[in-house]
Amino acid sequence: MKLYEKYSLQVQNTISGQKEEFKALNAPFVGMYVCGPTVYSNVHLGNCRTFISFDMIYRYLNHLGYKVRYVRNITDAGHLTDDADQGEDKIAKKARLEKLEPMEIVQSYTVDFHNIMAKFNALPPSIEPTATGHIQEQITMIEQILENGLAYVSEGSVYFDVKKYNEKNNYGILSKRDIDELQDGSRELDGQSEKRDPRDFALWKKASEEHIMRWNSPWSVGFPGWHLECSAMSTKYLGEKFDIHGGGMDLKFPHHECEIAQNVGSCGSQPVNYWLHTNMLTLNGKRMAKSTGNSILPEELFSGDNDLLDKAYHPMVVRFFMMQAHYASTLDFSSDALSASEKGFDRLMAAMDTLDKLPVSSESSANVSEMIDGYYAAMSDDFNTPVMIARMFESVKYINSVKDGKAQISEEDKAQLSQHMNALVFDVLGLKHKDNEADDRLPKVVQMLLDMRTEAKKNKDFALSDQIRDELKEIGIQIKDSREGTEFSL
Ligand code: AMP
Ligand code: ZN
Numbered sequence: 209m210k211l212y213e214k215y216s217l218q219v220q221n222t223i224s225g226q227k228e229e230f231k232a233l234n235a236p237f238v239g240m241y242v243c244g245p246t247v248y249s250n251v252h253l254g255n256c257r258t259f260i261s262f263d264m265i266y267r268y269l270n271h272l273g274y275k276v277r278y279v280r281n282i283t284d285a286g287h288l289t290d291d292a293d294q295g296e297d298k299i300a301k302k303a304r305l306e307k308l309e310p311m312e313i314v315q316s317y318t319v320d321f322h323n324i325m326a327k328f329n330a331l332p333p334s335i336e337p338t339a340t341g342h343i344q345e346q347i348t349m350i351e352q353i354l355e356n357g358l359a360y361v362s363e364g365s366v367y368f369d370v371k372k373y374n375e376k377n378n379y380g381i382l383s384k385r386d387i388d389e390l391q392d393g394s395r396e397l398d399g400q401s402e403k404r405d406p407r408d409f410a411l412w413k414k415a416s417e418e419h420i421m422r423w424n425s426p427w428s429v430g431f432p433g434w435h436l437e438c439s440a441m442s443t444k445y446l447g448e449k450f451d452i453h454g455g456g457m458d459l460k461f462p463h464h465e466c467e468i469a470q471n472v473g474s475c476g477s478q479p480v481n482y483w484l485h486t487n488m489l490t491l492n493g494k495r496m497a498k499s500t501g502n503s504i505l506p507e508e509l510f511s512g513d514n515d516l517l518d519k520a521y522h523p524m525v526v527r528f529f530m531m532q533a534h535y536a537s538t539l540d541f542s543s544d545a546l547s548a549s550e551k552g553f554d555r556l557m558a559a560m561d562t563l564d565k566l567p568v569s570s571e572s573s574a575n576v577s578e579m580i581d582g583y584y585a586a587m588s589d590d591f592n593t594p595v596m597i598a599r600m601f602e603s604v605k606y607i608n609s610v611k612d613g614k615a616q617i618s619e620e621d622k623a624q625l626s627q628h629m630n631a632l633v634f635d636v637l638g639l640k641h642k643d644n645e646a647d648d649r650l651p652k653v654v655q656m657l658l659d660m661r662t663e664a665k666k667n668k669d670f671a672l673s674d675q676i677r678d679e680l681k682e683i684g685i686q687i688k689d690s691r692e693g694t695e696f697s698l
Contacts, residue, residue: 210236210272210273211271211272211273211584212235212236212272212273212274213273214584215272215584215585215587215588216229216230216588217229217230217272217588218230218588218589218590219452219482219484219590219591220484220536220590221481221482221483221484222382222460222483222484222485223381223382223480223482223483225384227590228482230451230482231481232274232451233449233450233451233481235274236273236274236275237274237275237276237277238269238274238275238276238277238451238452239276239277239279239445239446239447239450239451239452240262240265240266240269240276240277240278240279240446240450240451240452240453240454241279241280241281241438241441241442241445241446241450241452241453241454241480242259242262242278242279242280242333242453242454242455243280243281243283243438243454243455243456243459243463243464244259244280244281244282244283244336245259245282245283245317245321246283246284246287246298246299247282247283247284247299247313247314247317247318247321248287248298248299248301248302248313248314248317249302249317249498250317250320250324250505250507251317251320251321251324251505251506252496252497252498252503252504252505252506253489253496253503253504253505253506253509253526253541254456254488254489254495254496254497254503256324256325256328256506257486257488257489257530257539258455258456258486259280259325259330260328260330260527260530260638261486261530261535262278262280262454262484262486263325263328263330263331263638264531264535264591264593264636264637264638265452265454265484265535265591266278266331266333267331267635267636267637267638268587268591268636271631271632271635271636272588276334277334277335277445277446278333278334278335279333279334279335279336279337279441279442279445279446280333280336281336281337281338281339281437281438281441282314282318282321282336282337282338282339283338283339283434283437284299284310284311284314284318284338284339284340285297285299285310285339285340285421285431285432285437286339286431286432286433286434286436286437287299287434288434289301293403293409293410293413293433296419297310297419297421297431299313299314299421300419300420300421303420304420310420310421314338314340324506324507327506327510327523328506328523328526328527328638329523329524329527329638329639329640330638331638335445337441337444337445339432339437339441340421342437342440342441342444343423343432345440345441345443345444346432346436346437346440347412347425347426347432348440349411349436349439349440349443349470349474350366350411350412350425350432350436351426352473352474352475353368353411353470353473353474354366356473356474356476357369357372358372358373358469358473359411359473360404361427362402362403362404363402363414364414364427364428364430365402365410365412365413365414365427365428365430366410366411366412366427367402367403367404367408367409367410367411368408368409368410368411368466368469368470368473369404369405369408370387370405370407370408370409370469371387371404371405371407371408373469373472373473374387377469377472379407379465379469380465381465381468382460382461382464382465382468382483383460383461383462383464383465385461385465387407390407391405391406391407409433409435409462409466410433411432411433411436411470412425412427412428412430412431412432412433412436413430413431413432413433414427414428414429414430415428415429415430415431419431434463435462435463435466435467435470436470438463438467439467439470439471439474439479442467442471442479443471443474443475443479448471448475448477448479449477449478449479449480449481450479450480450481451480451481451482452480452481452482452483452484453467453479453480453482453483453484454483454484454485454486455485455486456485456486456487456488457485457486457487457488458488458495459485460485464483467479468480484535485536486535486536487535487536487537487538487539488538488539489530489538489539489540489541490538490539490540490541491503491504491516491540491541493540496541504516504517504541506523506526509521509523509526509546510522510523516542516543517543517546518543518547519547521546521550522550522642524553524639524640524641524642525546525549525550525553525642526546526549527637527638527639528549528552528553528556528637528639529545529546529549531593531594531597531637531639532549532552532593532594532597533593533594534590534591534592534593534594535591535593536590552597552601553639555601555604556597556600556601556604556633556639557639557641557642559603559604559607559608560629560630560633562607562608562611563607563622563625563626563629564626565611566607566610566611566617566622567610568616568617568618568619568622569616569617569618570618571616571618572616572617572618572621573615573616573617574606574615574617576617576621576624576625577621577624579599579602579603579606579625580624580625580628582596582599583596583599583600583628583629583632586599587632587636593637596632597637600629600632600633603625603629607625650698651698654680654685654696654698655696657676657680658676658687658694658696660672660676661673661676661677661694662694664676680696684698685697685698
């Protein structure tokens with residue numbers, strides 16, 4: 209029996225507004241698409257929260273026995289500085305400011321993103337497609353939408369006809385916005401006269417003279433609208449209908465709403481069964497965002513190099529801090545909250561080590577299988593990591609009591625608890641022991657050898673003292689004797 213058959217998974221589906229039982233379209237296979245970063249600047253910690261949340265979701269689905277195809281794109285074209293189809297391409301703008309090729313910008317921030325994700329122990333997706341690598345698929349999708357009469361060409365650009373679409377469909381189905389209110393709220397901007405209606409959005413934009421990222425199309429030399437790439441790439445790799453689509457809450461409108469309209473407009477059916485949205489990481493109560501300067505970079509956290517921090521934090525502590533909040537709740541960042549998480553993380557890791565060394569008795573003094581069911585009940589309730597972690601801390605108390613001889617655990621229960629706690633802590637929450645613990649031990653071992661060398665010299669055993677020096681040197685550890693003692697560098 210697969211774990212997903214034993215523990216029924218409930219997910220909060222944005223489109224229905226309900227918590228629903230997750231039923232895969234074609235179990236054990238699951239298709240999941242998550243909107244990836246726009247690679248024109250370093251990812252901030254808020255972006256990381258969204259990607260780490262979906263990493264945990266991906267990991268849990270795999271752990272339950274599903275075979276997940278996880279697609280997360282790289283937006284390397286078409287995302288304008290103004291979401292209302294105006295302004296410059298974010299990547300082209302950065303390239304112009306830094307006097308680099310747009311693809312140099314894309315490459316450098318994609319590499320940065322991958323490095324940061326690896327530090328947070330996030331698994332790579334199964335496919336990581338780029339917008340620029342899928343221009344043809346996007347053009348084909350526009351042709352289908354035009355054929356279905358839901359888009360129009362204007363001055364070499366192509367716009368989605370929202371009003372026409374809304375005659376038979378519901379533009380606002382995901383974000384719960386009322387199309388009439390959108391009309392009132394939308395701004396008339398320069399150049400918008402190309403649109404029949406201010407609510408229409410660009411599928412293809414004709415490039416101006418100075419726009420460097422440009423491709424041929426039946427309509428003009430131009431570039432695709434930002435929303436289009438996700439529709440085209442999710443359809444290509446996951447099919448016209450797939451299980452899960454995710455992203456941060458801020459993408460519900462217009463991005464995801466437009467994605468739905470494009471998919472329905474080209475294929476005729478709703479693309480996604482379950483829409484999952486992560487909530488925002490905040491700083492001083494306000495959404496963390498690069499544009500407002502209200503943000504922290506992961507590297508600043510790992511080095512402690514930011515006035516908001518009293519010290520550096522290990523990536524695993526930061527990941528644990530994020531796991532202590534539900535993905536759909538806001539989470540406020542502070543140095544105090546992180547330092548509380550650090551204590552919790554250390555306690556949990558210590559208990560994981562203790563667990564394997566516990567003495568066993570003929571019977572357990574606690575109900576271990578109930579404990580394990582409790583973890584899964586929390587995780588299968590819309591990936592409720594904070595509740596699962598709270599339940600694990602109850603187990604940590606029990607583990608420590610067994611260690612102190614105040615409680616007992618049977619051999620079988622110990623094996624079960626170890627198997628499930630290890631799987632959930634390391635494989636699902638994606639935590640790892642802090643690797644610098646191992647590094648901390650090396651200087652201690654070297655110091656121990658140097659003390660033995662001093663002792664050998666005192667005893668006039670120069671053969672031994674020279675041997676220690678030479679062998680340390682051979683493995684690249686330099687030592688320097690001075691009047692104050694012996695120093696070494698690793
Ligand atoms: P972007 O590169 O701006 O498209 O953002 C990449 C992802 O990060 C999107 O899914 C956003 O919703 C998400 N995101 C942006 N800011 C935050 C934040 N403060 N907290 C959580 N997720 C965020
Ligand atoms: Zn997207």
